[in-house]
Amino acid sequence: MDSTFGIIFSAIFVTNIILSQFLGLCSFLGVSKSLKNSLGMSAAVAFVMILATILSWVIYYLFLVPYDLVYLKTLVFILSIATLVQLVEMFMKKNMPTLHKAMGVFLPLITTNCAILGIALINVQRDYTFAQSITNAIGTAAGYTMAIVLFSCLRERLEGPEMPQCMRNLPIALITASCMSIALMGMSGIH
């Protein structure tokens, strides 16, 4: 599964970041009430995920490994990702106001999103090369987009029908997510 296609396919369907690895659930449940927000969030996640992957890969193999500081990776990754996102946001606000308007509000939110740090750590854990890491980040972001966009469409539908009061909102959303996860289980045999 280490070919480009294998990594992307696996990241989208087999080990989907939300529906089978449970990363980034806060944003998945939080902003999925409308399709428009989900799209903005997906774009921001894709952007930050690729950026964070590049940054963490460079830091890990250029600084941490040569100086034998691998045990500091969690600390270094979270700080560098947070700083980078902050800088990008400032740059975007000044030079690209339209883009900032579309996804700017989501940027600070995803600095501490576990999906971003999770992918940085998973890439290192699996000893991916630079190209493989980027591929994995792209595939994962695509998987995130697929899950959150489909989920927000389903959630818009859930507003209408009658159901017991205690099932409204979050409980029924989680059960819907469970059905989506079952649908993806059909892919789990593919290697």
Next chain:
Amino acid sequence: MLKELTKGIIKENPLFVQLLGVCPSLATTGSLTNALGMGAAFTMVLIGSNLIISAIKSFIPEQVRIPSYIVVIASLVTVIEMLMEAFVPDIYAALGIFIPLIVVNCIILGRAEAFASKHGLWSSLQDAVGMGIGFTLALAIIATFRELLGTGKLLGIPVLGAAYHPMLILILPAGAFITMGFVFAAVNYLRQRNEVRHG
């Protein structure tokens, strides 16, 4: 005198009431052992971070407080990660990436910002222990359902006997979502019933 301790367990339970820390509560509740391991690691980090942040709160400049909290939390997580790898390697392997991800657990940062940075050491310790117990309890409840119905065992010991046909789906990812959905529905139901009675 112990009111800061008890509030985190039921009234302000981090998972059921504040809806924080959803990711680990789905990912680590496939077995009760893992859930308790996660709860213990989480509680230790929370106690450490609340104590340290409460102790140094007057030295941290207002503008850089969030990054400072993150540094404190990330260092503690690294320490706990190494301890777990050394002493409980099985649980460490089972929890995998979710131990380093305690860094971005919103409960810990939330308690640092909302509580430890404004209260003394003793209150912060109580707050951390209470929230830790509350979160562990919530994880244990979800894990009990999943492990018992999904495998017929509890803590790895067969409980339901050979006649029980395990519902395998509950220990798979889909089962995590569905169990969580029903547990949340039950919590909502109890809360709404309480409101009707008292309100």
